[in-house]
Amino acid sequence: MRLFLECAMGASGDMLMSALYELLPDKENFRRQMEQLGLPGVAMEYSKSIKCGIKGTHISVKVGGAEEKSEDAEAYGDNGGHSHDSHGHTHNADSHDSHGHTHTHIDSHEHPHDENAGDAGMAHTAPRGRYGYNGMLELIGGLALPEDVIENALAVYNIIGEAEAAVHGVPVSNIHLHEIGSIDAAADIVGCCLLVSKLGLTEIIASPVHVGFGSVRCEHGILPVPAPATAEILKGIPIYSGSIKGELCTPTGAALLKHFVKSFGEMPPMIVAEIGCGMGTKDFEKANCLRAFLCEDETYDGGKHDTTYEISCNLDDMTPEAIGAVFSLLFENGALDVYTTPIMMKKNRPAVLLTCLCAAGKRDELALLMLKNTSTFGVRITTCHRDLLTRGAETVSTEYGDIRIKRAYGFGIRKLKPEYDDVLESAKKHGVPFASVYDAAVRAAGK
Numbered sequence: 001m002r003l004f005l006e007c008a009m010g011a012s013g014d015m016l017m018s019a020l021y022e023l024l025p026d027k028e029n030f031r032r033q034m035e036q037l038g039l040p041g042v043a044m045e046y047s048k049s050i051k052c053g054i055k056g057t058h059i060s061v062k063v064g065g066a067e068e069k070s071e072d073a074e075a076y077g078d079n080g081g082h083s084h085d086s087h088g089h090t091h092n093a094d095s096h097d098s099h100g101h102t103h104t105h106i107d108s109h110e111h112p113h114d115e116n117a118g119d120a121g122m123a124h125t126a127p128r129g130r131y132g133y134n135g136m137l138e139l140i141g142g143l144a145l146p147e148d149v150i151e152n153a154l155a156v157y158n159i160i161g162e163a164e165a166a167v168h169g170v171p172v173s174n175i176h177l178h179e180i181g182s183i184d185a186a187a188d189i190v191g192c193c194l195l196v197s198k199l200g201l202t203e204i205i206a207s208p209v210h211v212g213f214g215s216v217r218c219e220h221g222i223l224p225v226p227a228p229a230t231a232e233i234l235k236g237i238p239i240y241s242g243s244i245k246g247e248l249c250t251p252t253g254a255a256l257l258k259h260f261v262k263s264f265g266e267m268p269p270m271i272v273a274e275i276g277c278g279m280g281t282k283d284f285e286k287a288n289c290l291r292a293f294l295c296e297d298e299t300y301d302g303g304k305h306d307t308t309y310e311i312s313c314n315l316d317d318m319t320p321e322a323i324g325a326v327f328s329l330l331f332e333n334g335a336l337d338v339y340t341t342p343i344m345m346k347k348n349r350p351a352v353l354l355t356c357l358c359a360a361g362k363r364d365e366l367a368l369l370m371l372k373n374t375s376t377f378g379v380r381i382t383t384c385h386r387d388l389l390t391r392g393a394e395t396v397s398t399e400y401g402d403i404r405i406k407r408a409y410g411f412g413i414r415k416l417k418p419e420y421d422d423v424l425e426s427a428k429k430h431g432v433p434f435a436s437v438y439d440a441a442v443r444a445a446g447k
Contacts, residue, residue, distance in 0.1 A: 010248025303410025
């Protein structure tokens with residue numbers, strides 16, 4: 001199954017979990033499994049919510065009976081009143097909300113700290129406090145969950161820990177985490193990883209991520225939006241600030257996207273089977289939700305859709321030999337196809353349009369190769385949606401010998417084509433026209 005995530009109002013751990021939960025056929029089984037994990041003091045509440053006429057689900061993770069909140073810096077005035085961030089959570093400076101906001105405490109020789117204890121020296125089973133990086137890895141790794149779920153949860157946690165270490169300029173082992181180390185953030189991460197496994201998702205794609213703007217208050221003071229750890233995690237992912245003031249994307253949400261999403265862009269052609277809406281709590285002029293579109297197997301009798309990129313540039317000052325070398329280089333590095341088109345450029349100069357087709361994961365690499373190995377000063381990149389026939393191959397026997405056959409099918413279409421090299425070799429060997437061998441292979445393949 002494929003999944004498209006619409007991150008028009010950002011992403012957080014609880015909103016992602018809520019959206020995926022809505023797609024699950026057996027919701028009760030998921031609830032029981034989360035309850036039986038034994039995360040210290042954790043209770044999860046599932047409630048229906050409506051935003052701008054759209055209904056969805058909000059899952060709140062409570063630890064010791066309380067749900068942690070976040071607060072906008074602008075509303076932290078003299079009256080000490082709490083306000084709401086873009087997702088409707090107030091934030092205690094010494095803890096974190098269910099979105100898993102990430103703030104850290106850095107160890108020093110003057111302030112030693114047991115990574116398995118809280119601020120008051122609480123045991124590892126205490127529901128709150130600072131947890132060391134290795135202590136949280138041990139906690140997650142020891143949960144009674146399938147191996148793939150544990151591996152994914154640890155990978156997501158590693159992304160957040162490494163981002164925090166980079167932001168603070170210290171080894172990750174020196175960080176005692178108020179936010180990502182707290183149990184409710186771990187519940188968000190584990191819950192999302194478990195839902196991905198239960199839904200049998202083979203590919204996840206997402207829209208560019210709306211991060212919001214403004215500032216948020218934490219233990220260290222006032223931080224810009226996106227928060228430093230979130231910004232670090234979102235490197236390489238398309239983001240935008242938009243018009244909503246507040247923190248829309250959290251470190252936990254960013255890390256889950258970073259780990260699971262294969263590519264970011266507009267929604268490709270797809271057949272939607274189910275839609276899940278994970279809701280925030282605050283009301284905006286825009287629906288405060290994250291939508292997850294679960295897609296059916298997009299095959300039509302073997303046909304399918306996919307998305308590729310077309311990278312192109314105009315060249316009027318390279319020799320044919322030099323362009324040929326770029327051809328080979330692009331193919332060697334994974335291009336799906338490379339071709340040229342005759343064009344005319346300014347000052348009536350004959351030129352060629354060099355075009356490379358590639359999969360999403362190769363876009364940046366091949367664009368850079370074109371910039372490095374041609375005379376162009378820039379390349380154009382276009383998203384292309386393709387309808388594809390499924391390909392296959394077989395070998396048939398003819399009076400002229402064995403000939404390989406390429407087959408393609410889908411959308412009610414059937415095609416076959418004898419392999420050119422085999423047909424040519426047999427025609428030469430038997431001294432017959434190319435068409436005779438070709439026709440014989442087609443007849444044999446059609447039986």
